[in-house]
Amino acid sequence: MGFITRCWKKTGLELLHSLVRLLCVGLLSVPGAWAQNASIELTELKVLRDNGSLVLNAQLSLELGPVLEDALAKGVALHFVAEAEILRDRWYWTDAQVSYAHRYYRLAFQPLTRRWRLNVSSEPIAGTGLAGSISQHFESLGEALSVIRRQSAWKLVDLQNLSPDARQRVRYNFKLDVSQLPRPFQIAAGGLSDWNLQVSRTLRLSQDMVR
Structure with a gap:
């Protein structure tokens, strides 16, 4: 009898996990297949000198599509990460x-106010909470996305830390951070292309740039 009870408990848990995954897949993959998918493209990437430093300007063509927009409307916050290394x-x-x-x-939708909230931080927001980030509110999703799409005068390094005689390059990467989703959503989103938003590019720094 004990063996049968354990089997039923195990089967019940597996069934519950399966139902949760199916629910998340349904949430992450609606509406229909005819709708425009999420997409991302890096349309501009420049490195400039500014007051003894190198700064980066990046312009993204970022479209969330109905799948990610629907998840936002249902209370799922989306996390994005921009990385630049020399x-x-x-x-x-x-x-x-x-x-x-x-x-x-x-990026999150606030149903009570019908507004969009965007938090920006130099540290992982999940680890520090929202207190250490800059918070902005927008009337529309497009206004919030415009801030994410454009990264201007982003300081990378002081020129004194660069070697004028070495070969150096900047590697830029931007992605939707699926690891910040609730665990069931991470599992469900793993095989869906709408959630695989990432773009990368590398720029070689000229000697004139670093002198």
């Missing part, structure tokens, strides 16, 4: 990381 070539070992900068974005 690497120095080394023939005798792996390339040296000269600097590393990142920005974290948390």
Whole structure:
């Protein structure tokens, strides 16, 4: 009898997990297949000198599509991460990381006010909470996305920390951070293309840029 009870408990838990996954898949994959999918493209990436530093300008063509918008409307916050690192070539070992900068974005819909809240931070928002981030409110999703799409005058490194005679490059990456979703959503989103938003590019720094 004990063995049968344990089997029923195990089967019941597996059934519950399956139902949760199915529910999440349904939430993450509606509405219909004819709707425009989420997409991302890096339309501009520039590195400039500014007051003794290198700064980065990036412009994204980011469209969430109905799947991600529907998840937002149902109370799921979306987290995005922008990363930029400067690497120095080394023939005798792996390339040296000269600097590393990142920005974290948390986008959420507030049903009571019908407004969109965007938090921006230089530290992971999940770990520090919202207190250490800059919070902005918008009347529309498009206004909130425009802030994420445009990253201007983002300081990467002081010029004095760069070697004028070395070969160096900037590697930029932007992605939707699925790891910040609730665990059942992470499992459900793993095989869906709408949730696989990521773009990367590398720029070689000229010697004139770093002198």
